[in-house]
Amino acid sequence: MSKKGLILEGSHFMNGDIACAEGAIAAGCRFFAGYPITPATEIAEHLAQRMPEIGGIYVQMEDEIASIAAVIGASYAGVKAMTATSGPGFSLMQENIGLAVMTEAPCVIVDVMRGGPSTGQPTLPGQQDVMQAKWGSHGDYEIIALAPSSVQEMFDLTIEAFNLSETYRVPAILLADEVVGHMWEKVVIPSIEKIKIMNRKKANVPPKAYAPFMPDDDLVPPMACFGEGYSFHATGLTHDEHGYPQTSSSEAQQKLVKRLCDKIRKNADKIIRVEEVMLDDADVVVVAYGIVARAALSAVRKARENGIKAGLLRPITLWPFPESYVAKIAKQAKAIVVPEMNCGQLVREVERAAKETPVAFLSKLGEEPHTPMEILEAIRRNC
Amino acid sequence: METEIVHPLAKYLREAMMPHIWCSGCGNGIILNCFVQAIDELKMDLNKLVVVSGIGCIGRAAGYVNTNSFHTTHGRPIAFATGVKLANPELEVVIISGDGDLFAIGGNHFIHAARRNIGIKVICANNFNYGMTGGQQGPTTPIEALTTTTPYGNIEHPFNLVHLAAASGATYVARWTTLHVRKLTQSIKKLLQKEGFGFIEVVSPCPEIFGRYNKMRTGLEMMEWFRKASMVENFSDPAKAEITPERIVVGEFVDIAKVSYEKLLHEKIAEINEKKMAMVS
Numbered sequence: 001m002s003k004k005g006l007i008l009e010g011s012h013f014m015n016g017d018i019a020c021a022e023g024a025i026a027a028g029c030r031f032f033a034g035y036p037i038t039p040a041t042e043i044a045e046h047l048a049q050r051m052p053e054i055g056g057i058y059v060q061m062e063d064e065i066a067s068i069a070a071v072i073g074a075s076y077a078g079v080k081a082m083t084a085t086s087g088p089g090f091s092l093m094q095e096n097i098g099l100a101v102m103t104e105a106p107c108v109i110v111d112v113m114r115g116g117p118s119t120g121q122p123t124l125p126g127q128q129d130v131m132q133a134k135w136g137s138h139g140d141y142e143i144i145a146l147a148p149s150s151v152q153e154m155f156d157l158t159i160e161a162f163n164l165s166e167t168y169r170v171p172a173i174l175l176a177d178e179v180v181g182h183m184w185e186k187v188v189i190p191s192i193e194k195i196k197i198m199n200r201k202k203a204n205v206p207p208k209a210y211a212p213f214m215p216d217d218d219l220v221p222p223m224a225c226f227g228e229g230y231s232f233h234a235t236g237l238t239h240d241e242h243g244y245p246q247t248s249s250s251e252a253q254q255k256l257v258k259r260l261c262d263k264i265r266k267n268a269d270k271i272i273r274v275e276e277v278m279l280d281d282a283d284v285v286v287v288a289y290g291i292v293a294r295a296a297l298s299a300v301r302k303a304r305e306n307g308i309k310a311g312l313l314r315p316i317t318l319w320p321f322p323e324s325y326v327a328k329i330a331k332q333a334k335a336i337v338v339p340e341m342n343c344g345q346l347v348r349e350v351e352r353a354a355k356e357t358p359v360a361f362l363s364k365l366g367e368e369p370h371t372p373m374e375i376l377e378a379i380r381r382n383c
Numbered sequence: 384m385e386t387e388i389v390h391p392l393a394k395y396l397r398e399a400m401m402p403h404i405w406c407s408g409c410g411n412g413i414i415l416n417c418f419v420q421a422i423d424e425l426k427m428d429l430n431k432l433v434v435v436s437g438i439g440c441i442g443r444a445a446g447y448v449n450t451n452s453f454h455t456t457h458g459r460p461i462a463f464a465t466g467v468k469l470a471n472p473e474l475e476v477v478i479i480s481g482d483g484d485l486f487a488i489g490g491n492h493f494i495h496a497a498r499r500n501i502g503i504k505v506i507c508a509n510n511f512n513y514g515m516t517g518g519q520q521g522p523t524t525p526i527e528a529l530t531t532t533t534p535y536g537n538i539e540h541p542f543n544l545v546h547l548a549a550a551s552g553a554t555y556v557a558r559w560t561t562l563h564v565r566k567l568t569q570s571i572k573k574l575l576q577k578e579g580f581g582f583i584e585v586v587s588p589c590p591e592i593f594g595r596y597n598k599m600r601t602g603l604e605m606m607e608w609f610r611k612a613s614m615v616e617n618f619s620d621p622a623k624a625e626i627t628p629e630r631i632v633v634g635e636f637v638d639i640a641k642v643s644y645e646k647l648l649h650e651k652i653a654e655i656n657e658k659k660m661a662m663v664s
Contacts, residue, residue, distance in 0.1 A: 030470075031466065033466060052652045057470065057648070059469055059648075061465070062495040063491065065459065066459070066495070069455065070462050070469070071466060073462070073466025077466065077474065078471065098456075099455065226451040226467060226471065227430060227451065227471055227474050228430075229430050231429065231450055231451060235446060236454060244397075245443075
């Protein structure tokens with residue numbers, strides 16, 4: 001099939017889960033392993049139909065632990081790979097997300113967040129996995145997480161997640177929520193030539209000289225895959241540049257773990273994306289992400305109509321956290337309002353970056369996202 | 384002039400990873416030896432071979448083989464290998480792991496991989512306990528055996544691994560002990576040439592840990608148990624092949640032909656695309 005026929009170029013009316021699946025295809029994903037779970041099931045269902053049509057693999061595994069393990073396996077076999085789940089499945093995946101971090105396996109994990117903890121409220125939206133996305137697996141590491149606010153962004157940011165994951169050899173998480181997953185909106189899919197695609201750096205030395213975890217200047221090692229003529233070992237154990245276990249060397253532990261963190265931290269400026277609306281003169285800034293940012297934007301506009309200098313800072317990248325952007329607005333704003341569908345997660349990062357500037361938290365649980373009026377009230381209380 | 388003597392199978396091992404971590408009297412070296420002997424006799428393309436293992440003593444085997452290798456998290460080598468095999472069916476994917484990794488924490492993946500008949504090959508070192516963590520009770524620990532977590536004797540029924548594999552749908556099932564070096568090597572050769580999911584259990588001595596608690600303090604004593612108790616009964620009923628102190632039935636249990644999952648999947652993909660092309664034209 002021609003490259004052109006692979007993606008559904010044009011304007012569509014579709015839901016967020018399907019847009020995410022189409023984004024994966026456009027990004028070059030040709031392997032999906034998953035397990036049914038509300039509200040992410042439609043991603044699997046759509047890819048079960050689409051993958052065979054484009055010569056890709058869809059496999060339903062026995063659980064989410066197996067799904068992420070198979071995704072890492074496919075990635076090491078040289079294929080762009082993804083899995084999609086919600087809270088309970090995301091919890092099960094955490095150990096192997098650490099394996100993907102440690103073995104630097106590019107892969108994308110979609111978490112369409114619902115209400116938790118435990119089985120929680122499967123059909124209602126939540127933003128309760130924000131901290132888990134950063135800290136869920138044991139040990140120190142850095143990761144990339146993106147939060148889409150619209151169905152169009154379910155498409156765009158899935159591609160972005162693949163590009164970042166391939167560039168930095170790190171798992172990238174699309175932290176969606178039930179509303180953006182199930183909402184139907186217009187999605188414009190550009191022609192394949194207009195979509196920016198990044199692929200992992202290939203091994204560029206003869207097999208005998210190849211050290212699988214020897215980084216370039218950007219701290220990211222070029223990646224050979226199974227069957228490409230490079231004999232190499234990869235392990236979840238602390239390892240040296242050759243991939244050989246170093247279980248009692250403090251030097252090896254420091255070198256590896258620091259590099260795994262630094263390759264994200266030192267490239268954070270290149271990774272981080274935010275949307276800034278009416279921030280130049282803002283007295284009150286709303287920091288909101290995901291579906292909540294849509295209501296926040298509406299609230300900010302209404303506040304402006306009422307003569308309140310309000311603005312919106314929407315982190316598109318949740319991890320690494322855009323703290324320099326928050327620090328900047330904190331210098332000028334009198335107050336920051338953070339509405340989230342949880343008991344207070346990203347607000348902690350906002351408080352840390354805002355320093356002396358007061359931060360008001362607006363929690364919502366177990367129902368539809370915040371209304372513009374609720375956020376407007378919070379803006380009024382804090383202006 | 385002195386000439387350096389090189390072991391004929393040395394080329395299959397990563398010298399930088401030596402010496403290995405295994406105790407004296409451990410059977411893992413025998414299993415690794417039989418495996419590399421089999422790939423040598425089959426003249427396998429090492430570039431197309433991927434060896435995967437989980438966590439445990441034998442889990443280090445993947446790193447020792449000089450080929451594509453991956454050391455996964457505990458219990459997950461089969462799930463990882465499923466991704467590798469589906470993404471590139473040309474690769475020969477072999478798992479070498481232990482009884483705890485494959486049948487306790489990883490048991491779910493084993494039965495489902497066998498049910499799907501995915502073309503990966505599993506070699507299990509069964510040493511009746513968790514050796515690496517110091518000898519705890521596991522899914523194959525015999526009744527009444529002493530381990531650090533069954534100090535009064537084990538009251539859990541062990542899995543009969545060959546029965547489990549056969550019932551789950553494996554196309555090839557065999558059991559050997561580390562005493563049966565030649566038969567094990569031939570069996571691994573057969574395993575590597577089978578289509579679909581294949582399984583070999585290798586009963587392996589752990590004198591330093593399991594043996595110490597169970598009156599078999601040396602590798603020799605454990606091998607003596609295998610010699611006395613094992614009987615070759617090819618294609619006997621795997622349901623009746625429980626391992627007991629008196630009897631270890633070894634041999635091949637299952638050797639059937641069944642189309643592999645990856646073959647069915649790729650046939651399906653081809654069929655879907657042919658239909659699509661026909662519709663277009």
